Amino acid sequence: MVESTNTRDILVQLGKKVVQSILNEEFPRLEIPDRSTDNIVFDPEQGQFVLGTTRVMRDSSKIRHVKSFAQLVWVASFAKDLLDASRTSSLRDLYYSSEAFGVKFVDQAESDRIVADLESLSGMAREDFGVFPEEHSSVYGQVTMRYTVPGYLGREVDLTVSPDGLPIGPALMTAEPVKSNAEIVLAVECGGMFARLIETRAWERFKAVLIHLGGQPPRSTRRLMRLLHDRLDLPVYIFTDGDPWGMHIAQVIITGSANAAHIRGLTIPDARWIGVTPEDIVEYSLPCDSMNDADIKRLDELALDSRYTGPEWQQHISGFKDLRRKAEQQAFSRYGMDYVVDTYLADKLA
Amino acid sequence: MVESTNTRDILVQLGKKVVQSILNEEFPRLEIPDRSTDNIVFDPEQGQFVLGTTRVMRDSSKIRHVKSFAQLVWVASFAKDLLDASRTSSLRDLYYSSEAFGVKFVDQAESDRIVADLESLSGMAREDFGVFPEEHSSVYGQVTMRYTVPGYLGREVDLTVSPDGLPIGPALMTAEPVKSNAEIVLAVECGGMFARLIETRAWERFKAVLIHLGGQPPRSTRRLMRLLHDRLDLPVYIFTDGDPWGMHIAQVIITGSANAAHIRGLTIPDARWIGVTPEDIVEYSLPCDSMNDADIKRLDELALDSRYTGPEWQQHISGFKDLRRKAEQQAFSRYGMDYVVDTYLADKLA
Incomplete structure (x- = not known):
């Protein structure tokens, strides 16, 4: 370790x-x-x-x-x-x-x-x-890591070795980045999106290390993202579903959570939530669902949360409240399987 | 593909x-x-x-x-x-x-x-x-697989490349086994057990390809197990929690489920559930919990299920019913971290 x-x-x-x-x-x-x-x-x-x-x-x-x-x-x-x-x-x-x-x-x-x-x-x-904990997220991208665990001490692994991604378990979490061609970290909420970004070689196009969050990610995932950010100087972008829960996944990566208030080294203050924002739902005419009571209640809570005091966050919250609709990141598939890469992410990461 | x-x-x-x-x-x-x-x-x-x-x-x-x-x-x-x-x-x-x-x-x-x-x-x-589907199980062991997906066509990966295991995603599921030193497949229910069997080099000791099921595994995992069984002639052992749900995870791997009745090539009729059986709970004096109503109801259902007509299964069911207790596979940790490998699995796989 x-x-x-x-x-x-x-x-x-x-x-x-x-x-x-x-x-x-x-x-x-x-x-x-x-x-x-x-x-x-x-x-x-x-x-x-x-x-x-x-x-x-x-x-x-x-x-x-x-x-x-x-x-x-x-x-x-x-x-x-x-x-x-x-x-x-x-x-x-x-x-x-x-x-x-x-x-x-x-x-x-x-x-x-x-x-x-x-x-x-x-x-x-x-x-x-x-x-x-037992849960794992996954990672894929042009970074070589050197393991520090027994049996693998000093062994290097390229994070593109498996086209299904690599789990961020104890061994990878304690490994050291030694080489990289990547320029950004791009974290996505769902596994389908992660698989698509690998398959379409979006990681190559955007020079991105891809992270599959799978909902609120375990702390090991946030630490790896922070490590890649600090050591390799990679800006971090977060792409989630367009709803209060997806937005909050991004917020916790950026500013952390109350129950980890006693821990340092997990937050990434300059990480950016790229969407799906309420504006995106309108601009890209995404298939969407009506918000339910739990969604609205969650927005009310977030509006009062000290992590959301910035004007940009308040704008997202009121955007969702006005719209009263939400959209998943897979919703871009309505325009064809490659639209999300060729158009949406290309726009957002430009 | x-x-x-x-x-x-x-x-x-x-x-x-x-x-x-x-x-x-x-x-x-x-x-x-x-x-x-x-x-x-x-x-x-x-x-x-x-x-x-x-x-x-x-x-x-x-x-x-x-x-x-x-x-x-x-x-x-x-x-x-x-x-x-x-x-x-x-x-x-x-x-x-x-x-x-x-x-x-x-x-x-x-x-x-x-x-x-x-x-x-x-x-x-x-x-x-x-x-x-989006879910993945993981695999680890001494098998070399050759990918068939674009971008990786013909590339080989050793399933010990990552000490955290490899996800069984679309790429690995369609890969071909080309070389192996393994003699069995050992599937375990929980991630903690999977990590422990890697860390203690139990895969080397038992010459086992380890599979992390994570509850009822996706079909892709069952297909990979079947492939390893058929192509490499590896017997399959399943180690789950000692309760009706764990037992049924094993049963579905062995005989399949009703909602996949239209699919062939998923079942492994000679796979074996090694435990945790009700007998194990008693014999190893495992820390256990009382069964709740849902557990008992599930046992009643399974007793009438056509997949459980064999005398061995009926014995497990009545064993659980008499005991009215259940135990997790991690419960062996009460005897120290290595007991499950050195004693329980060594006994069962002997």
Whole structure:
């Protein structure tokens, strides 16, 4: 893993601190940045949600803290074992593994929460200590990556090796870009669009690294996009369905989400949502559906969301509200299979 | 595409038949094997559901048939265009593409149904004419495949190239196995297990091609498993969660489903479900949950299902009913991360 030394040090320090307290005949205590809603604020300068200054104490001298204190120490120890063995675990496996150690979690939601506590305490993302969710997005494009995982250490893979794309799993997420002919990152919401952009060689035409998001993408995907953006200096464009949910997929890639307010390195403030915007629906006469109550309610929520204060976002929201219609990115197929590449994306990326 | 010539011929014949009727000044008619429940029977000899002898007529002289007749002819023409251009389409894109031709479908369910009509009429699977769903499973193992898609024609890929696995998309599904060191196919339900079997080099130890099913797998995955089974003579083992749903994932791989009764070449009658069986839950003292009403109801349904008449299946069903408990495949993690490989799979595959 790329940052294992650093992450490992942090975990070791944490362990030493707990042990030292015990040796000093004191009850160990841990102070964790508070992740409750009250302590989450939007920082316009960083362009993302961050945690405020409130901290919560896990105090092992208090009966009601003992369980979560022990759970946290166990998760940290499990994470260190993963790093030492260069292994990974899914969040689900972490939950089940706890039984081997007599550590009890009511359910996976509880162990996921303790994992987030460790992230918050250590300032590292769970991916840094080898813990991943199960979902994967995919990637395809003219970039060569060098793996850092055991068995593949130093091996290079070209991201065009498989015409079906490559999954962004633990190995690819921790790989390093070494060579590239790409000029942009183009992330698309649905798998059909991803396949089409590969098949029509749109990746070559637009010199694009293609990302298949598949709805709200896992954090591993956002980290890879950020890596390609930072290291290869690639601007990031996001192409989603034309509805509040698609627009919000783009927003989370750009400014992040409240429940990752304790994590840095995930947002891409200068990424751009190219559409489908409400204006596109009109301009391209796309086949569309009426918005339902959930869509309208979502627009009302987003209108008040601190991430949407910019005039361009407010314009998109009122555009959707006036139109009261939504369109999928596949809707361009009404003009033939290549229209979306030859006309829409060519216009938007010009 | 592997079978494009053959599939193309069938589509061309279909078109000629329609045109000939018109030239003869007759209303074109098409006879389609009936896919309604009444006409689906389980054939113990083939070990799968098949269609009976009833056929339905699409008669363009009848007003109420005109729409579905035209839809069917359009889907066939769209499929031929895909084959001619060596392109693929998602089911969703096919639905939207219809607008370009003034062909109306009420919704995608309707266009999906017409695609199934064309499968039934032509005896080919939609994948043969380049139409795919969006979902993908993944594969990893010591097999070299040769691509048949444009841009990759004749290029070979080793299925261990990416330590995160390779998606079973249109390109891999139509590739040909050319070389292999594998001795079995091992399909697993969840992504965490798939990642673990890669990471622990279980694929090397068991000489296994690993498949990540991710729930009920798309047909493309079942076809690839069948191809590896037929061409490389690999026995197929299926490892799922220990509940009626996991068991049924295995059953569908083995004997197929009623809604694919009109398709051949998907089932693997000698594939084996290795577990998690109800006996395993007891024998390995796995962490488990109580079954809910839906689980019990599902067991009652399966007990009457013609695919479950074998004594071994009936034993699994009554085992679950007696136990009234279920366990996930990750539950083995209670004994440490490597137990599932070193002990459970080593036992089962011995």
